[in-house]
Amino acid sequence: MLSLQLAHRLQGSNILLIGAGEVALTRIPKLLPTGCKLTIISPLIHSKIQETFPNQVSNGDTSINGNWTPKSQQTYRIIRDIYSRDQLDIEPVWSIILVCISDHIVSKEIYQDVQNKYGSGQMINVADVPPLCNFYFGANAILANGHIQLLISTNGLSPRFGALIRDDIEERYDSHAVQLDEAIRKLGELRETVRTIACNHDDVKLRMTWIKEITDRFGLANCYKMDVDKLAHLFTDTYSYCKQEGIPIVTSDNIPSKEDLLSQFTTAT
Missing domain, CATH: 1.10.3280.10 (Siroheme synthase; domain 3)
Incomplete structure (x- = not known):
């Protein structure tokens, strides 16, 4: 079946990202330019992800970016801890929940927690487990200084091939x-x-x-x-x-x- 490709306006919207390794690192460059309010939960934080989180004020395991604004294109909150069900209550609503951990058993447990709490309408993407995603990340071609964005999606079949098409489009239109x-x-x-x-x-x-x-x-x-x-x-x-x-x-x-x-x-x- 085809998927419906939409452009989501996320400025100021709460986004939850569970996991802060290599996979999460591919998501963050797509999220922060939207001006979303990003919360990350992970006991370990990739060094490049940490760079998106300056000016932090810590309270136990939780740190807040004191100078965050939608235009800052920075991470808002980091919780240096393993995931627990009660962390879903940090914000009253999440526009998108992303699970970016390598343990598929734990990923499925998180998915089930989200389904039980919010229902099937909650936007969620579990990395590398297509059946547990109700949306996919595509390859984004950025043209005209960001005024034109094209999404190339293979509906979870081959993200890398989508990226090759994206690169070809950007190369073709770079001179224009x-x-x-x-x-x-x-x-x-x-x-x-x-x-x-x-x-x-x-x-x-x-x-x-x-x-x-x-x-x-x-x-x-x-x-x-x-x-x-x-x-x-x-x-x-x-x-x-x-x-x-x-x-x-x-x-x-x-x-x-x-x-x-x-x-x-x-x-x-």
């Missing part, structure tokens, strides 16, 4: 990084401007259709060239016309052709 960054920035600005102009509930289909048609006509190779101000004026005129004529959506007849867009609505290069 500036254009991609400019394109996604301009498209975001245009989309927000259009939402401001056509802000009524019954305008949703009109503005979404217009944005889609404009993006498709510029195409992957040319979106970075678009002149946002000129296109905003074009949309204002199109929007007024559609409202005046009672047209609920944009049609190909009231959007310039690709050739006209590239000749009249691009910035000087």
